[in-house]
Amino acid sequence: MPVNVSKVGFKYLVDSTMFRLGLRSQTQPRVQVNAVTSTENNTLQAPTPPTAIPLMTILRRLPSLFPRSLSESYQDFKQFNSNQEQIQQDLLSTLPAFNTLSENQVSAKLLKTPVDDQGNYINELCIEPKVPNKPLKHLIFVHGYGAGLGFFIKNLEHMPLVDNQWCIHAIDMPGFGFSSRPKFLFQYGKTSATEVNDWFHTRINRWFEKRSLLDKPQSNIVVAHSLGAYIMALYANKYPTHFKKLIMCSPAGVCHSKNIIQDKLNQRIQKHANLNPPWWYSKLWDMNFSPFAIIRNSGPFGSMITSGWSYKRFKRFPLQELSPSSLSKQQFELLHKYTYSIFNRPGSGEYLLPFVLGCGGVPRDALEETIFKNINDPELFKAKCDWVWMYGENDWMNKDGAQNISNNMNNIYGNKKSKVIIVPGAGHHLYFDNYPFFNQEVVNEMENI
Secondary structure (H helix, E strand, C coil), rough: HHHHHHHHHHEEEEEEEEHHCCHHHHHHHHCCCCCCCCCCCCECCCCCCCCCCCCHHHHHHHHHCCCCCHHHHHHHHHHHCCHHHHHHHHHHHCCCHCCCCCCCCCEEEEEECCCCCCCCCEEEEEEECCCCCCCEEEEEEEEECCCCCHHHHHHHHHCCCCCEEEEEEEEEECCCCCCCCCCCCCCCCCHHEEEEHHHHHHHHHHHHHHHCCCCHHHEEEEEEEEEHHHHHHHHHHHHCCCCEEEEECCCCCCCCCCCCHHHHHHHHHCCCCCCCCCCHHHHHHHHCCCCHHHHHCCCHHHHHHHHHHHHHHHCCCCCCCCCCCCCCCCCCCCCCCHHHHHHCCCCCCHHHHHECCCCCCCECCCCCCCCCCCCCCCCCCCCCCEEEEECCCCCCCHHHHHHHHHHHHHHCCCCEEEEEEECCCCCCCCHHHHHHHHHHHHHHHHHCC
């Protein structure tokens, strides 16, 4: 019995880390499906939520699960303790916009904008034309759970400033990335989700104000991923006129209903994974247990543990024919170090998660049941922006809720109010998996504003 408990415990700690970061177990079976999305022979990897890797499989695959060597991990640990900010600077210096000696017509700078009376700030990368065609329009990138602006490296590297009329802002949400990491004072069960959301919204709003992005808000487009998309959807309903378009990239918390494919495969998948967490694990979730605590308490082993996620996430390109350059060895190395550094920084904004999602990823307050429940009632649905919903072809996030919302919105407000776009060959991190396609879709939106 103690062995079984140990297996279950370790299993769900692994599950937590993979789920919260959007990494799916590779142990799920390949199955035949005659609907939705498939390859030429109608075979696909089921786009289901992440499930845990069995303990014995972890032990057998330990060297490949954590591919970074201990010596490399130790060097990363020393660099982190010596100069964290330099790690971010090193990654972003691979962007052409940072090359001041080149003939590039763009420039880049890192900014820290104070957003409260305690001196906490939002970290931002700003890319703008050296000779702008004013007035500038603004494209704002907002990352997802546990991430940072550096995850948009391939978008920032290749996104054009369309006729030198655009300025790109990639921000770290409050308490994430290299933004300030104040102590998170809220606890699930004692604080309302509204109060927590307001904490984020107030600081993001102040950033918009201080960066003068509200002077001409109809020239703003926000691109937000996963948990960031959820936060920005609520923001759009609270501040209805702050941007013209909101691009929701594989957003979290949209609906309770299951994916069509998942419904069809649920019985088979149950044979390979126990999807019901033990009661004590649900308690840990509600108590703001963070998988990043493992890395923060691992000392010189932290970077090696991080490599179990970063090497898989950033080294494999499902559409290499569309992105032949992929990541250079140097850029990949720097992106791993960046990932380790933001995982290892003090816990703060990440503790938002249990207020948004219950254990297992079910939304506490699904968007389809809150701001989108009565979209024909201007007192409840206040957002004025256009909506673009983007999902990866192999995304484990539910697309159906967004499609239903989009259809309803267009029926009421007109066919150009909302649309859903599927990114070929991409998963949850669609902005990275097929960045050429993703970037072009964003450019299309920029050209139509």
